[in-house]
Amino acid sequence: MEAALKVQGLAKAFGGLTAVSGFDLELGPRDIQGIIGPNGAGKTTVFNLITGIYRPDRGRVSLGNTETTRFGPDAVARAGIARTFQNIRLFAQMSVLDNIRMAFHPGAGYGLWWATFRTARFREEEARILARSLEHLERFGLAGLRDEAAGGLPYGEQRRLEIARALATGPRVLLLDEPAAGMNPREVEELIQLIRKVHQDFPLAILLIEHQMPVVLQLCREIQVLDFGETIARGAPGEVVRDPRVVEAYLGEEEARA
Amino acid sequence: MLAPPPSPRAPGPWALRGLVLGTLALAVALQLMTEAGILPEVLNPYYLHLLTVVGMNIILVASLNLLNGYLGEFALGHAGFMGVGAYAAALLAARVLPPPSSLPPFLGPLLLLLPTLAAAMAAAAAAGYLVGRATFKTVGDYLSIITLGFNMIIVNVIQNIDAVGGPRGFTGIPRNTGFAAVAACTLLTLAVLRALVQSSYGRVWLSIRENPLAAEVMGVDVNRAKLQAFTIAAAFAGLAGGLWAQYQQFITPRSFDYIKTTEILVMLYLGGMASLSGSILGVVAYTLMMELLRNLLGAFAPQLAEWRMILSPLILILVMLTRPSGLMGHREWRWLRPRGRS
Amino acid sequence: METVVQQLLNAAQLGAVYALIALGYSMVYGVIRLINFAHGDIFMVGGFAGLLLALRFTWMPLWALMPLAMLLTALLGVAIERVAYRRLRQAQRMSLVITALGVGIFLENLVRLGVGPETRQIPSRMPTTPVAWLQDALGVSVTWDKLLIIFVSLALMALLWAVVHRTLLGTAMRAVADDKDVVPLMGVNLNRVIAVTFAIGSALAAAGGVFFGQAYSLDPYMGIDLGWKAFIAAVIGGIGSIEGAVLGSFLLAGVEVLTVAYLSSNLKNGIAFGLLILLLLIWPSGLLGRPASKKV
Numbered sequence: 001m002e003a004a005l006k007v008q009g010l011a012k013a014f015g016g017l018t019a020v021s022g023f024d025l026e027l028g029p030r031d032i033q034g035i036i037g038p039n040g041a042g043k044t045t046v047f048n049l050i051t052g053i054y055r056p057d058r059g060r061v062s063l064g065n066t067e068t069t070r071f072g073p074d075a076v077a078r079a080g081i082a083r084t085f086q087n088i089r090l091f092a093q094m095s096v097l098d099n100i101r102m103a104f105h106p107g108a109g110y111g112l113w114w115a116t117f118r119t120a121r122f123r124e125e126e127a128r129i130l131a132r133s134l135e136h137l138e139r140f141g142l143a144g145l146r147d148e149a150a151g152g153l154p155y156g157e158q159r160r161l162e163i164a165r166a167l168a169t170g171p172r173v174l175l176l177d178e179p180a181a182g183m184n185p186r187e188v189e190e191l192i193q194l195i196r197k198v199h200q201d202f203p204l205a206i207l208l209i210e211h212q213m214p215v216v217l218q219l220c221r222e223i224q225v226l227d228f229g230e231t232i233a234r235g236a237p238g239e240v241v242r243d244p245r246v247v248e249a250y251l252g253e254e255e256a257r258a
Numbered sequence: 259m260l261a262p263p264p265s266p267r268a269p270g271p272w273a274l275r276g277l278v279l280g281t282l283a284l285a286v287a288l289q290l291m292t293e294a295g296i297l298p299e300v301l302n303p304y305y306l307h308l309l310t311v312v313g314m315n316i317i318l319v320a321s322l323n324l325l326n327g328y329l330g331e332f333a334l335g336h337a338g339f340m341g342v343g344a345y346a347a348a349l350l351a352a353r354v355l356p357p358p359s360s361l362p363p364f365l366g367p368l369l370l371l372l373p374t375l376a377a378a379m380a381a382a383a384a385a386g387y388l389v390g391r392a393t394f395k396t397v398g399d400y401l402s403i404i405t406l407g408f409n410m411i412i413v414n415v416i417q418n419i420d421a422v423g424g425p426r427g428f429t430g431i432p433r434n435t436g437f438a439a440v441a442a443c444t445l446l447t448l449a450v451l452r453a454l455v456q457s458s459y460g461r462v463w464l465s466i467r468e469n470p471l472a473a474e475v476m477g478v479d480v481n482r483a484k485l486q487a488f489t490i491a492a493a494f495a496g497l498a499g500g501l502w503a504q505y506q507q508f509i510t511p512r513s514f515d516y517i518k519t520t521e522i523l524v525m526l527y528l529g530g531m532a533s534l535s536g537s538i539l540g541v542v543a544y545t546l547m548m549e550l551l552r553n554l555l556g557a558f559a560p561q562l563a564e565w566r567m568i569l570s571p572l573i574l575i576l577v578m579l580t581r582p583s584g585l586m587g588h589r590e591w592r593w594l595r596p597r598g599r600s
Numbered sequence: 601m602e603t604v605v606q607q608l609l610n611a612a613q614l615g616a617v618y619a620l621i622a623l624g625y626s627m628v629y630g631v632i633r634l635i636n637f638a639h640g641d642i643f644m645v646g647g648f649a650g651l652l653l654a655l656r657f658t659w660m661p662l663w664a665l666m667p668l669a670m671l672l673t674a675l676l677g678v679a680i681e682r683v684a685y686r687r688l689r690q691a692q693r694m695s696l697v698i699t700a701l702g703v704g705i706f707l708e709n710l711v712r713l714g715v716g717p718e719t720r721q722i723p724s725r726m727p728t729t730p731v732a733w734l735q736d737a738l739g740v741s742v743t744w745d746k747l748l749i750i751f752v753s754l755a756l757m758a759l760l761w762a763v764v765h766r767t768l769l770g771t772a773m774r775a776v777a778d779d780k781d782v783v784p785l786m787g788v789n790l791n792r793v794i795a796v797t798f799a800i801g802s803a804l805a806a807a808g809g810v811f812f813g814q815a816y817s818l819d820p821y822m823g824i825d826l827g828w829k830a831f832i833a834a835v836i837g838g839i840g841s842i843e844g845a846v847l848g849s850f851l852l853a854g855v856e857v858l859t860v861a862y863l864s865s866n867l868k869n870g871i872a873f874g875l876l877i878l879l880l881l882i883w884p885s886g887l888l889g890r891p892a893s894k895k896v
Contacts, residue, residue, distance in 0.1 A: 051475055076476035091468035094461070102461040103476055112486065115457035116450050122457070169477055196427065248532070332694060392877060395884050398634060403835050404880060406828075409872040414870030425866075516828065520701055527698040567709035574702040575684055582691035 002064070003079070004029040004205040005173045009117065010049055010059035015094070019045045020229045025207070027173065032199060032206045034216045037226035043209045044086060046226070047175050051083050052076040056105040063173065082171035084162045086209075087179045090248055092151025096142055096161060099135040099150045103168035133168070139201070140194075156187050157243065160194065167202055174198070176208040180215050191217050225249065278445050278594060285441035288294045306437050310505065312545050313440040314498045318445045319526045320537040321494035322378030326523075327532035329487045330467025332402040335389065336411030336495050336522050342412060343378035343496025344503040345422055347406060348431045349375045358432050367434040371504070374434065374441070378500025379493040385412065386492020390485040403578055409417055409519055416511040427510030428503075435505040443501060448496050452534055454490070456596050464532070465485055483577075530584025535591040544583065547573060603642070606740040607861045608854065613746050613815060615853030619883060620636055621810030621830035622837070622845040623760060624677075624801030630840040632689060633795045634696050638680060638703035639805060640827015644820065646673040647807025647813040651722045662725035666810050670803040676794050677802025686791070690696040712820040718746055721815035722740035749811045756807060760800065773797060829856075833877050838889025846885060 008027040011018075020042040027033055035043050048054045050061050052073040061069045068076050091099050104141070114122040137143040140160055145153065150161060159179060166174060180188045192215055199206055210216050215222055217237050224234035227249040233240050240246060274547055288306065318336060325333040351374045360368045391406045393401045417425045425496050462483050465473040474480055529540020551566035578587070628636045632850045644817075653660060684703050688696045699871045712783040726745035734742045764770035773787045773796070812818070812826070835853040837844025852872060879887070 053471070053475075068440065069567045073471070073474040074477050074479045077475050083475055084473070089466045089469045089472035089523055093468055094464055098461050098464070102458065102465045102473075102478075105462050105476075107476060112454075112459060113457055114488075118453045126457070164477070219471075312830060332697070392881065395881060399629075399839070400880055400884060403633070403832070404877055407832070407877045410828075410873040411870050411877075414867070414873070418864075418866050418870070441752060464673070471808065497746050517824070520705075527694060531692075531694070542876055564713055571704075571706035571709070572700040575699050575706070578699040578702065579684070579687055581655070582688055582695040584695070 002029070003027055004031070004064060005050070005207070006060075007050065008060045008063045010046065011057050011094065012045060012049055012054055012184075012212050013057060018229050019134070020049065020226075023226075023229075023231065025224070026206045027171070027207055029205055030199075032208070032219050032221055034196075034220035034223040035207070036211070036216055036223055041226040041249075042054060042229040043226055044177055046137075047083060047209065050076070050175065051081060056254055069254075072135035077169060077171075080170075080172035081175065082166035082173070082179065084159075084166050084170050084179060086181060088158050088162050090150040090158055090162055090165070093149055095147050096150055096153070097137065097146040098135055099161060100168050102131055103165055104129045104132065116220060122129060130167045131193075136168055145203055149223070155182065159183075159191070163198065167198065174202075174204050175204045176213055178211060178212075180208050180210060180212040185214075188212055188214060191215065195219055214254070217241075271585070275455030278449070280446060289436050289438035308549065310435075310437045310440045310546060312541055313506070314439075314501050315446040315522070315525060315541040315545070316444050316538055317494055317498040317501075318522050319529065319541050320534055321491045321498075322490040322526050323531065323534065323537050324451060324455070324463070324487055324496065324524055326526060327536075328460060328463045328467065328531075329484065330463075330577070331393075331484075332445060332489075332593065333405040333491075333521070334402045334516070334519055335405035335412075336383075336409075336491075336517065337514045337518035338405075338409035338412040339382040339492040339495035340384055340502070340518070341416065341509075341511065342458075342492075343382040343499030344509050344514065345375040345416060345428065345499075346381035347378040348428050348497070348503040348509060348542030349422065350377050351434060352428070352431050358434055367436075370432070370434045371439055374504065375424055375497055375500045378496045378503075380496075382496020382499065383489045383493035386488045386490075386495075387463055387485065390488030391489070394481050405518075406516065409514075409516055413511045413515045416514075422498035425511060427508060429508050429582070431503050431507045431509070433504060433507050435501050439506070440501055443497060451494070455534070459483075459486065467532075475596050490555075506516040524574060526586050528574060530587030530589070532588050533584075533586045533590055534594050535589065536584055539585050543566060602859070603740075605738055608858050609740065609742065609746065609852040611857035612750050612850065614857060615850035616750050617808045617812050617815075618826075618830045618833050619849035620755060620811070620847045621806045622834040622849045623757065623825060623842060624805045625831050626834045626837075626839050626841065626845040627773070627797050627801045629834070631773060631794055632685070632698065633693065633694075633829070635684070636801075637697065637700040637827075637830070638707060639801065640671060640823035640825075640830065641704040641707040642677055642680075642802050642823070643805035643809045643812075643830075644818070644823030645657075645676060645707055645711060645809070646802070647722070647809025647818045647822075648715060648720075648820075649806060650674055650810035650813055651720055651818055652715075652727065654705055654722050658723075665725065666807060669671050669810050671807040672807035674799040677798040677805075681795060681798040686794075703732055703828075708820050708823065715820070717820060719817045719819045720813070721817045722810065726814060745814065749815060753811070755886040756804060757842070757846055760804065763800070764842060765791060769793075769796060829872070832872070836879050836887055837874055838883075838886030841886070841888045844886055844888035857880070 003026045005027040007023060007027065010023040011021045013019060020239045023046055025033070036045065037043055044059065047057045052068065052071045052075065056069060059069070060067060063079050063081060066079055071079065072201050091102070110122045110125045124151065134143060134146070137146060142157065142161060142164060145157065150158065153161060163176070176195070180191050183191060194207065196219070206216070208219070220237050222235060223237045224231045224242055225240060226232070230250060232245045233243045274410060284454055290469055318340060322333065325331050351370060355370055369378040377495065389405060392408070393404050396404060397503060414420060424426050439462045462473065462478050463476065465476070466480055470480055474567050499514070525540040525544045526537065528544055529538070530536030547570060548566065555565055623638050625636060626644070628634055628639065646669055648866065649672045653665050653669055684699050685696060688699060726748050728743050728745050731742045731744055764773060772793045772794060775786065775788060776790065776793050792835065813870055820852055829852065830849065833847070833848035834845045837846070837848025837849060838852060855870050855875055858870050863871070
């Protein structure tokens with residue numbers, strides 16, 4: 001089975017400080033994998049490297065047959081990788097509906113001139129975008145909030161909207177950066193159900209960063225543990241969390257906090 | 259699952275079209291009455307002149323709103339684009355095209371206006387494209403400074419071209435514009451800008467304002483979108499310049515320097531950002547304020563009329579202190595809103 | 601060769617005035633991220649304060665007159681911040697910028713109505729005698745007033761540098777520049793730091809105004825042009841940086857003076873702004889500014 005997302009030997013240093021060194025990943029087309037690790041281990045940096053926000057010093061990223069290592073973030077997104085952010089990044093003053101609608105831009109299907117003169121083609125396409133966006137919102141139970149400003153939604157709904165927005169671009173790979181951050185156990189349970197449903201309904205692979213163990217244990221087929229930018233363990237979640245090196249990395253963090 | 263929210267009755271396409279056609283008919287009628295010298299008592303040429311200036315300023319302010327309100331940048335060079343358009347139109351009208359006197363009345367100026375205004379828009383759009391390209395690497399305040407720098411350079415370049423009169427200005431431009439043409443162009447500008455900001459292009463501009471990084475990971479080519487916005491905004495500033503040149507018949511480089519840019523900015527922020535209604539309101543309120551102050555103070559004592567120069571900035575400061583988002587910030591009058599939505 | 605030296609000397613004098621204004625822009629930008637469009641006009645008011653004092657108290661020597669003008673202008677700067685800016689500190693940034701524009705227009709027109717639109721000059725209180733030994737050494741005309749302007753300006757800048765980098769107040773200012781929101785947590789009075797910043801920036805601008813009014817001339821609208829120039833100098837150097845503002849000012853003055861001397865005075869603005877854009881395209885955060893980092 002060919003990998004949807006393949007990452008080989010990815011490395012990045014900031015001013016001599018190694019953030020990630022030699023990160024490898026092979027994500028199957030319908031796979032769910034996770035990355036865990038203590039704070040500052042380089043997890044988000046991996047996401048930023050994959051999505052083109054940072055340029056890697058070494059290594060390759062490819063999506064199917066396309067190498068995206070040198071792509072900018074927008075090109076990576078158009079190639080088929082969508083992501084969410086640890087600190088939610090919605091278009092706060094835009095409505096919930098417009099947060100979704102803007103996703104259809106690359107395939108808006110009309111040029112500037114059509115928009116300028118509001119041609120029939122433009123109106124047809126706009127109607128189609130509206131219908132698809134509403135259908136999309138319906139799927140995530142957000143249709144009732146369509147005219148609310150995204151920034152005014154409760155936290156859980158902002159998370160849901162951000163995931164919905166990422167999916168509206170029709171990605172082949174979805175990257176979720178700590179989707180359960182700041183959630184209580186009940187909300188975490190809902191989130192797990194949501195991600196399951198997303199994985200069922202959309203033909204995509206998911207890679208997620210998470211601190212909350214239930215999310216990782218219930219969802220991921222395979223996880224890898226990062227510490228100081230290096231993968232210290234990899235395998236099925238149940239086994240990895242018992243790995244002595246992993247325990248040490250986490251304990252070390254606990255001690256540092258105390 | 260949930261029923262779609264009730265959408266309050268918004269005016270249908272006919273209401274808007276009626277408004278546009280009505281305004282146009284009125285404008286043409288007024289123009290004809292002016293030419294024939296049979297104006298009603300209330301509408302003396304002075305008011306008509308004010309309305310014409312208001313129209314041109316609405317084009318300037320609304321197009322700058324595209325950059326500063328919707329795209330969320332702080333562009334400081336709008337008068338420069340206006341200047342490019344004004345000189346392009348002036349050159350074409352005064353040096354290339356036949357004088358209006360050699361053409362039939364009413365139709366003649368129209369035939370001259372179309373190519374000159376098109377040239378004004380094209381030239382300004384080209385300048386806007388260049389400025390847009392130059393801003394790729396910068397954001398925020400540095401972008402403002404680059405646009406300001408271009409404004410200064412445009413003025414300085416024109417000052418150094420003797421063929422267009424250099425610092426002394428460009429004289430002898432035929433008067434091809436009047437109130438009707440300006441009103442038509444103003445409505446056209448508002449219609450086009452309204453269509454654009456409500457299209458997916460407008461949503462992309464807003465998304466860049468709200469969160470450029472999130473827009474990028476949603477597949478938006480931010481540079482391309484910025485470039486489009488700069489080119490379009492500049493083109494409309496050029497349109498205003500083309501109208502201005504053929505209305506005033508005399509232009510100098512200094513009428514397009516940062517003092518004009520400042521005036522446009524003040525009207526824009528007075529009205530409010532990301533709101534076309536605000537752009538209209540800002541221009542009207544500013545013009546009214548200046549004229550009222552002039553007339554009111556002048557009525558008490560002629561020498562007091564001077565004091566409006568310090569009263570008007572004070573009023574501006576008061577408005578900003580009490581309504582920091584301007585008079586209409588982020589809100590629209592009903593007829594400018596998207597149809598069928600609350 | 602002599603003429604180049606002569607031009608560079610002229611440039612140093614102009615650059616010193618630019619720097620005195622540019623520092624105020626830079627400092628205010630550093631603490632509240634505001635392009636204070638009224639700052640050029642504060643400089644203008646400072647110049648006129650000097651003029652009025654000089655006309656009213658003809659006996660007053662420069663060393664008394666200038667600090668007095670600086671004090672009055674500093675009070676004006678603090679008052680502007682208190683009345684017009686403070687309430688908008690948390691508002692959308694652009695409403696603050698527009699308010700600053702309004703304050704600037706207000707000051708211009710107030711001075712115009714109060715003093716008149718004419719171009720004026722401050723009666724010189726500086727010795728205009730030539731500096732003989734320096735003239736002999738360089739072979740160009742050097743007068744005491746020119747040297748005084750350059751050296752007093754440099755001394756003021758050095759004093760500012762010392763205040764910012766060597767005192768508790770300066771540490772507080774730099775802390776505010778770094779992160780406005782955590783500063784009150786550290787027991788620093790944010791309002792006082794901002795007020796002091798406006799006071800210092802305005803006082804320096806007033807010093808520039810008094811010098812400018814003696815070396816060149818004053819008019820109510822001069823703050824627009826010179827303000828923009830000084831602002832650009834601050835940006836070229838890297839806004840928020842004292843050294844950058846000084847470097848940018850001398851650089852800009854040099855380019856301007858040499859353009860006028862060897863090309864054409866008509867090209868002065870075009871070349872100055874062309875240089876600005878070119879430098880910003882190469883160093884997007886100015887020569888000595890901190891590069892903006894992408895936060896994710």
